[in-house]
Amino acid sequence: MxxxxxxxxxxxxxxxxxxxxxxxxxxxxxxxxxxxxxxxxxxxxxxxxxxxxxxxxxxxxxxxxVTSEECERIKALEREVKELRRANEILKLASAFFAQAELDRRLKS
CATH class of the missing domain: 1.10.10.10 (Winged helix-like DNA-binding domain superfamily/Winged helix DNA-binding domain)
Known part of the structure; x- marks a missing residue:
């Protein structure tokens, strides 16, 4: 911990x-x-x-x-970038999943 x-x-x-x-x-x-x-x-x-x-x-x-205020701002921006990268990765995986599902649906039709 x-x-x-x-x-x-x-x-x-x-x-x-x-x-x-x-x-x-x-x-x-x-x-x-x-x-x-x-x-x-x-x-x-x-x-x-x-x-x-x-x-x-x-x-x-x-x-x-680098001032304390700037350090805090940099840390906050780094956290935000990390969260956005994680969200982008999730969106990429979801997009690939749904694209594959649509392709499978079209092939079965």
Missing amino acids: NKAKTPKYSPEVRERAVRMVQEHRGEYSSPWAAVESIAPKIGCSPHTLHEWVKRHEVDTGLRDG
């Missing part, structure tokens, strides 16, 4: 952590040093906090990349 991954941290905690990194970045020798210092205060790993900071930077246009 594949359970959906539930976020361990609320959006408010994530936003606060990112804000702390941004506000205190200048007090450290590097952005990573700020992340390493703040992550334990939030209760997450430096890697996790760094990912949140990068995601925020992409979403706000400070860093190149």
